[in-house]
Amino acid sequence: MFFCFGLVCLCNICFIMELEIIYRDADFVAINKPCGLLVHRTRIAEEQQFFALQLLRDQLGQWVYPVHRLDRPTSGVLIFGLHEAAAGALQKLMMEKVVEKKYWAVVRGHVHSEGVLDYPLKKQETGRMQEAQTYYKPLAQTELPIAVSRYDSVRYTLVEAQPLTGRMHQLRRHFAHLRHYIIGDKRHGERHHNRMFKERLACPFMLLHAFSLRFEQPFSGEKVDIFAPFPLHWRRVMPFLAFK
Numbered sequence: 001m002f003f004c005f006g007l008v009c010l011c012n013i014c015f016i017m018e019l020e021i022i023y024r025d026a027d028f029v030a031i032n033k034p035c036g037l038l039v040h041r042t043r044i045a046e047e048q049q050f051f052a053l054q055l056l057r058d059q060l061g062q063w064v065y066p067v068h069r070l071d072r073p074t075s076g077v078l079i080f081g082l083h084e085a086a087a088g089a090l091q092k093l094m095m096e097k098v099v100e101k102k103y104w105a106v107v108r109g110h111v112h113s114e115g116v117l118d119y120p121l122k123k124q125e126t127g128r129m130q131e132a133q134t135y136y137k138p139l140a141q142t143e144l145p146i147a148v149s150r151y152d153s154v155r156y157t158l159v160e161a162q163p164l165t166g167r168m169h170q171l172r173r174h175f176a177h178l179r180h181y182i183i184g185d186k187r188h189g190e191r192h193h194n195r196m197f198k199e200r201l202a203c204p205f206m207l208l209h210a211f212s213l214r215f216e217q218p219f220s221g222e223k224v225d226i227f228a229p230f231p232l233h234w235r236r237v238m239p240f241l242a243f244k
Helices: 052-060 084-095 172-175 191-200 232-242
Strands: 002-004 005-008 013-017 021-024 028-033 075-081 100-108 114-119 133-144 154-163 210-215 225-229
Touching: 021 225, 028 052, 028 172, 052 075, 052 210, 075 225, 084 114, 133 172, 154 172
Parallel strands: 075 210
Antiparallel strands: 002 005, 005 013, 021 028, 028 075, 100 154, 100 210, 114 133, 133 154, 210 225
């Protein structure tokens, strides 16, 4: 059985709860995407029957147009245009780097100071290196008396991260480069800590959440701040971590 906030899969049959709409105006709609849900169909996920694009279209009874993506295991703010021009206008603002995206993550180890990681990443399709920058800062830290691998205790940091560029798996790959692996990341993370969270804290999910999105509405000029409440697996595990 695979369970995630907003999405339950049992014996390959999916039951989808109504998507949580956290913002809507005449041009845009944003949802709090649950982990485990793809934004749209891809060739590497043919087995999944439901996608955020399709579900939101059916829920609203109209076409919606994707502006950006979140990885399948990432939860949080996901915005769509309600018409093609809206999606294009916001994508342009994102390319101009005037849209502020903030993520929260739980990572291995203690991050002691804020910084900007400027580390190029290879594009999967072409192998070409692309510039990639991520701003990050520690919010809180914890140490737990739990043995993992060869250590008698474990340390974790709650971090805020802002991708200053938009590369595939950028935050996951950048924190892996720093060796502050995001907990629950099966592809770029650290298996011993992932196993501990799964077995000891009943949390097999990736702890990366798109917390907020801020931009100037390109048609009305209104300042827009969108915040996504934390999903159930975050709310369950945070009391055990006792961040300070």
